[in-house]
Amino acid sequence: MINRNGWDFRQAELAESLDEPENPGRGWYGIYTFMVEQSIDPGELRWSLRQGESMALVLLDIHAYRSKLLDEDALGNIRNILSFFMQYKKDVIFRPVYDREGNGRSCEPDAFELVLEHMRQIGEILKSVKHSVFIFQGMLVGSWGEMHDSEYLSPEHLHKMWSCMREYLGEDICLAVRTPSQWRTLRSEEDFLQKKYSRLSLFDDGILGSLTHLGTFGTMTKEAAGWRGAWTRKEELDFISRLTESLPCGGEVTSCTGEDAVKVREADFIISELKNMHLVYLDRTYDMEVLNRWKQINYTGSGIWQGRSLYEYIGSHLGYRLTVKSVQMKRTWRGKAEFTIEIENTGFGKLFQDAELFLMIENEDQQKEVPVSMDLRKILPGTVLCGKAVTGPARGKVFLKARRRSDGRSIYFSNKNSDESLCIGLL
Known part of the structure; x- marks a missing residue:
């Protein structure tokens, strides 16, 4: 997007990944x-x-x-x-x-x-x-x-x-x-x-x-x-x-051998149960009979997870799963650039610990950090939240980064090519 003040922002591809980031607190x-x-x-x-x-x-x-x-x-x-x-x-x-x-x-x-x-x-x-x-x-x-x-x-x-x-x-x-x-x-x-x-x-x-x-x-x-x-x-x-x-x-999770077994082994029922509980953490070493069964069942929903195992889907959706959906930029009346970042939480739960979110603008001369006005803890499961960041004249690659405030640990987004920071475009 180009405007009269000479700003030119080109958003990067923001597709969701199938990876499971080892994020803190989930x-x-x-x-x-x-x-x-x-x-x-x-x-x-x-x-x-x-x-x-x-x-x-x-x-x-x-x-x-x-x-x-x-x-x-x-x-x-x-x-x-x-x-x-x-x-x-x-x-x-x-x-x-x-x-x-x-x-x-x-x-x-x-x-x-x-x-x-x-x-x-x-x-x-x-x-x-x-x-x-x-x-x-x-x-x-x-x-x-x-x-x-x-x-x-x-x-x-x-x-x-x-x-x-x-x-x-x-x-x-x-x-x-x-x-x-x-x-x-x-x-x-x-x-x-x-x-x-x-x-x-x-x-x-x-x-x-x-x-x-x-x-x-x-x-x-x-x-x-x-x-x-x-x-x-x-x-x-x-x-x-x-x-x-x-x-x-x-x-x-534990094995069910009684009369309830047929019901609690259905993929849709399992996902509904875990979503309803907003499940954040789950033992992956106990009752391997159940977990191995999940590895043999395909996820039946639509989207990028179709055909993947139920085990993969559940593991990737425990707690919060934050995906950057879109980034828009417009010029303010003061000649600055205002970014609007849209983030979706597709996980079963949410982020419970305080985190800071900011843009990083990098070029050969400097690295500049700009805070984003968004509380990641408020992105409830199945919802989208928007945050804004305003920066003065600058040029370079634009990255989005989140980290837990208590210890500085990185919070990874579930977009493709996401590392400790996610490239969201070029300014």
């Missing part, structure tokens, strides 16, 4: 298990990191301290583990547990106060050291740390653990509980309706294991069960969908 994760009493060897541990996993679930076994406080060795080991994953740019889903074998009650401390002390000790580490923890999953108790089969899941216990932990999480970490009914035990209906969520989210390790996600949903209506009860599938999914518009949700 994607596939693997599980990394540590015994809190054992130190790590970072040089050896780095070889266990796998490509294609942008997140890591750090399963921290603290059973050895079920009758005592964490000592300095254990606390130092936790710091080193978290530092390792931050160094290798893996956002962490952090799950400290007393049990890893399905024996929650027998593995937990006999005194509830010790559970709270362990939470305080771990919380102090999260407040005092640099780390990449995104989700704090569970509250230490229950079989596999999944908040079932425990002495400490009464409303009184849940409130005490939540009150203890929330002061350590700040604005950057979400605490995720296992079921919607546990969430509603901690937050009132009024809070929910007013979206006062206090960064309390959900994780679901029974996704598609049955139509109730292995008992995550109930059989009674909301009216019959009450606010804190487990509701019918439809009501729970409506609740989850509203909550996860604002908070990250993820977990594990």
